[in-house]
Amino acid sequence: MSTNRQATAHSPWRAPILFAALALLFVLEGTVRNSMFSGSWNTSLAILNMGLISAITALGVNMQWGYAGLFNVGVVGFLALGGLAPVLVAMPPVEGGWSAGGPRVLLSLAVGLGTLALATQLWRRMGKGRLRGLAVTGVLILGFFVYRGLFDPAVTAIEANNPARHGNLGGLGMPVMLSWVVGGAFAAAAAWAVGKVALGLRSDYLAIATLGIGEIIVAVLKNEDWLARGVKNVVSIPRPVPYEIDLQQNPAFVEFATRWGFSATEASGIWVKICYMSLFLVVLLVLILLAELALKSPWGRMMRAIRDNETAAEAMGKNVTARHLQVFVLGSAVIGMAGAMMITQDGLMAPVGYNPLRYTFLIWVMVIVGGSGNNWGSVLGAVLIWFLWIKAEVWGPALIGVLTAPLPDGGLKEHLLDSSAHMRFIAMGLVLLLVLRFAPRGLVPEK
């Protein structure tokens, strides 16, 4: 949401040119080998694939921010929650894990949720007064103890089951692509719960509440070993695409690779990444299509009307809070989906990696730079910023090397060279601030 909304004329060629320039960067990365580019298609495609996942995340954030002006600071949490889905859906069930305490864990979770629901209902149904407060508190305390009484032994039993290799419940052994939808559903459920509380109040409250839920979701993933082994990580999550090793042993593929002048190892890596890229592109394009259709529909006009003037929209009889909740849940579902896709690609669930600076605030830089309110802008911003973020690892030290060349050798120069990794944060902060101030509509402004 920019502060200045009147449409300034800009060339219709702007977006295509920017996308072409971006494509050129990836081609250079894939073909040119010098101090700036790696000249490896494997690297180039790896950056692109993560860029596409970031693009889908940015799309989700853009729905919340660009369509409705909601500031979600818990992107990392929704992304991580989505990442839980591949583990729970696609991993084979752990032998003995389910019988150790599966039903009891489910029962305890049901008791926990039931307690909250009962407390809510009591609060709504009972008349105002001291009795209501006492009854609700009593239900909550009793429910908590019943929940812990059921939950703790079940968790101990599950985690005691072959702890070195498993110690978790495992998954359902279903196709991994299914988990992309499930991941979206997980994130949507969490978003509904947060949005229900924090929306309709002051705009900062949603930001602070999402900051909290983001940290809590990551903490749960780190500590609940029965769920996804916590910091012990879940490895070898099934893939929707072939494995490199199988390709390398397939004579037809090796012949195909040599015809194109690649070694079998390199070609197998490239082929797997192209498969992922195609899957991600399909998801991305479908999401953009749906989002564009929604934006052009009466619903989209209403959303923009609400964003631009809440009071006026409310006066027209629109339920602002309900619409905000709707778009917040939708956006979070898209983020959750991206989270599931990321874990599918990595084949590894490692909750320690969920750093808010990388997964929340970097995504925000992408959305703002790309052009908030414009889906294509978010995609452009995401892929571009991701490319720069990765390349800054190489370019940063080189740049600092050049800048510090005139300095005499010594402690200061060494310190600056050593800390060039931190320059990325400063650079991203600067980019965010500069775009926000001088080009609040981003690279590809909203139409």
Added chain:
Amino acid sequence: MDILNALVAFLNFVFIPAAAYGAQLALGALGVTLIYGILRFSNFAHGDTMAFGTAITILVTWGLQALGISLGPLPTALLALPVGIAATALLVLATDRAVYRFYRVQKAAPIILVMASVGVMFLMNGLTRLLIGVDEQRFADGERFVINVRDFKAMTGLAEGLALKTTQLLTLVIAILVVWALFWFLNRTKSGKAMRAYSDNEDLALLSGIDPEKVVRLTWIIAAALATIAGVLYGLDKAFKPFNYFQILLPIFAAAIVGGLGNPLGAIAGGFVVAFSEVAITYPWLKIAGYLFPGWQPDGLLQLLGTEYKFAVSFVILIVVLLFKPTGLFRGKSV
């Protein structure tokens, strides 16, 4: 029933740590609430402001230690604190001039300012990492304990020991002094009154000839001082690690909102509410229960929530306040 030992254990493991932590949160929340009251946005860069101020203080402390200057039983960091405050104040004034003023003049929506504060957060985070790195630093020196466990046991003959760290006592003393000075400033001086007037009603304050830029500058300086003091005390008490200062943002916001955003008294109360709930809920009560009810043998630790979920406590408090009293315990702003 052994009430005396139970009481000592309670003081040692719950009351004293929670009181020190509460004072640190209160100072942090005071900064957030002042910025909210005057500039009308939630400053996401506050945690990293704390980290920056602490980093500068640590660097100066190391310099002083290298020169052989110390404060005897007190941590040397106290001597370095004014330098840290001054550097932080300069930094936040510079960010205000370069970033926030533009949006203030434009009268941009508060959420845009929040967004800008995220950019500032990135900058400060990078700056802190550049200065001091990402690793944990311990910089407390001087006397470690005011009362240590062994002396306490020898003195009282109780089975349970009580320890009072210098940093904990220092936190409480400094927090009381700072809060007293802040309230004296807000209530008794002309500039303080101008700040309160501006916070209450901007237009009216402008009409009565208050210079808004001066009020804003003062607010930033005070917020920088509060942030640095809170950060240094937190770092002395636990340890300094830049990422922890980002994470402490949530309890600080929770404290400020519980007390009512924009209300300084509320921020202090909020800090203690959050700290005491966090410690009480994540503390295993088994030991204390053992003293109180010797016959009872529970099979758990009597811990309501693992310490790894301490942030969940601030979050739940936040949610409860948002549900039932969105303006906070003490009436804050509901703009």
